[in-house]
Amino acid sequence: MVRTETEVSVFVDSVLHYFTTTVQQVAECGTPYLALGRTPEISDYTGMIRISGQREGVVFFTAPKSMLCVMLMRMQETDMSHDNLCDLVGEIANTLSGNARRDFGPQFKISVPSIVCGREAEVAYPANTRPIVIPIEWRTYRARLVVCLN
Amino acid sequence: MALTRKKEAPHEAPTHRLMVVDDSNVIRRRIERVHDLLGIEFVGAARNGREALELYEKLQPTLVTMDLTMPEMDGNECVARLVERDPNIRILVISALADKLTAIDAIEKGASGFLCKPFTDRQLNEALRKLIES
Numbered sequence: 057m058v059r060t061e062t063e064v065s066v067f068v069d070s071v072l073h074y075f076t077t078t079v080q081q082v083a084e085c086g087t088p089y090l091a092l093g094r095t096p097e098i099s100d101y102t103g104m105i106r107i108s109g110q111r112e113g114v115v116f117f118t119a120p121k122s123m124l125c126v127m128l129m130r131m132q133e134t135d136m137s138h139d140n141l142c143d144l145v146g147e148i149a150n151t152l153s154g155n156a157r158r159d160f161g162p163q164f165k166i167s168v169p170s171i172v173c174g175r176e177a178e179v180a181y182p183a184n185t186r187p188i189v190i191p192i193e194w195r196t197y198r199a200r201l202v203v204c205l206n
Numbered sequence: 207m208a209l210t211r212k213k214e215a216p217h218e219a220p221t222h223r224l225m226v227v228d229d230s231n232v233i234r235r236r237i238e239r240v241h242d243l244l245g246i247e248f249v250g251a252a253r254n255g256r257e258a259l260e261l262y263e264k265l266q267p268t269l270v271t272m273d274l275t276m277p278e279m280d281g282n283e284c285v286a287r288l289v290e291r292d293p294n295i296r297i298l299v300i301s302a303l304a305d306k307l308t309a310i311d312a313i314e315k316g317a318s319g320f321l322c323k324p325f326t327d328r329q330l331n332e333a334l335r336k337l338i339e340s
Contacts, residue, residue: 073324077324077325077329078324078325128232131236132236133232133235133236135231135235139231143230143232143233147230147233147302147324150275151302151323153303154301154302154303154304154305154323155302155304157304157305157308158304168275
């Protein structure tokens, strides 16, 4: 459990740091919970990395379009196109990937980030795992960080 | 398709010509906005290493910001090829790959500096300023 907590905190810190540096406002981590008996809710845009090697699983950041648009505005970006929203969640997933490589070392093999659009998207979770959902709250918006490692 | 932009002729020709290489449009545009603060002339942007090499001959940049993880040709290979063509070119690698080995590898390939993503505008500004002064 301690190992899982440490791993989760690396991903949480990555996302919170992204807000502090790029959006220049603090985001807060809500109370994490286990998604038991159901899959975590997916939002409009999702940036995802897959992990293999010593641990296997998936980690993703999923956020509503409205939240990502305001984040882009905070970054002085005026183009709220679909492509730019994908870019933004992709960059957040990229940060998750980079920090995981740095903190976990080569025993974790981490995929290039992928982007999933739409709330109906299905995510393949490893068997016999329980996704941990960490609400990420910023202004009036709520995104989710989901960590699911076996 | 490579992305270029023509600028109006400034009163004094800028000393430094910047090309931005990143597969993220959001990042490319962000770097374009910050460079204005330093009086650097932005000459164009590329979405991967291959495009950057194609644009290099046309744009003759003196400064480059370079992502590492990109499709078609990654940043490290592009850094090495650009330095082969122009040993004086200054390249700032900007990457989410935050480990020391990645940074050392980029410097060994010929990069002049390394900045971790995510970054603030101030950090980017400072990194570009150091690149110019180096």
